[in-house]
């Protein structure tokens with residue numbers, strides 16, 4: 624599976640990978656299968672990830688993660704931009720991180736480029752490392768992870784390496800016909816937005832990604848959105864998922880007050896509020 628070692632410490636499980644243990648910044652780490660424990664202070668090497676397993680913690684930072692899934696072209700990136708603006712999340716697109724890795728001249732660049740051209744899924748180890756680094760480098764503690772996990776290997780490896788369980792999974796449900804039309808019209812110069820690669824991406828989505836969505840559905844974590852509708856209508860449905868339930872009930876109360884008692888000053892805002 625993933626390159627790393629784990630061990631019990633203080634009743635918790637810890638995982639580390641990459642670099643030298645002594646270079647890690649102020650975190651307790653474990654030096655391998657023998658269970659030798661080292662407490663490290665000072666130093667600093669961003670390539671090392673140390674996480675508490677079985678808790679949503681990343682380098683001692685508690686994080687909230689929402690996975691954003693759906694077929695290629697279902698509108699994940701478009702809606703993530705809206706969510707960032709309205710709800711203060713940081714958007715991490717696995718595909719964008721992989722494309723940036725190609726541009727950076729990384730040793731994995733050629734392999735990643737070939738996988739993307741073929742619509743295939745890059746090994747989890749590579750993608751998870753990019754996601755971890757992006758979360759560690761960002762001061763925010765709320766992340767939308769878009770286009771990940773793409774298969775069972777992605778899902779299981781992310782969970783065991785980071786210990787992060789998603790808050791929920793936002794699933795954009797869209798017909799293949801509509802997705803194909805959108806991808807062919809996207810016009811962002813992406814090497815994989817051609818009909819041959821699009822077909823391969825659809826096959827990978829059906830065979831490998833849908834089972835992941837089904838897995839989370841069985842855990843009651845999927846929030847399904849009808850993504851065939853226009854952008855604004857899709858976002859109305861997305862908002863209803865992100866607005867905490869207590870806020871919804873407060874606005875519901877407000878609407879009832881407006882309806883029952885005629886609070887005219889509040890009526891426009893309250894009536895425009897989309898209650899779901």
Ligand SMILES: Nc1ncnc2c1ncn2[C@@H]1O[C@H](COP(=O)(O)OP(=O)(O)OP(=O)(O)O)[C@@H](O)[C@H]1O
Pocket residue numbers: 693694695696697698699700701702718770805806808809810850851852853854855857
């Ligand atoms: N609801 C919508 N209606 C019509 N067009 C849309 C809608 N949402 C997004 N689009 C357009 O469809 C194209 C694909 O959208 P987007 O890049 O957000 O999809 P995606 O799911 O992130 O794709 P990928 O998985 O390939 O990265 C873009 O050109 C975008 O402007």
Ligand SMILES: Nc1ccn([C@@H]2O[C@H](COP(=O)(O)O)[C@@H](O)[C@H]2O)c(=O)n1
Pocket residue numbers: 695716717718719721738739740741742743744745746750769770771772773777815824
């Ligand atoms: N978890 C992932 C996500 C993406 N890829 C590769 O990137 C391509 C483009 O992804 P988008 O989300 O930007 O459409 C995708 O087809 C894969 O080749 C991946 O390997 N693993």
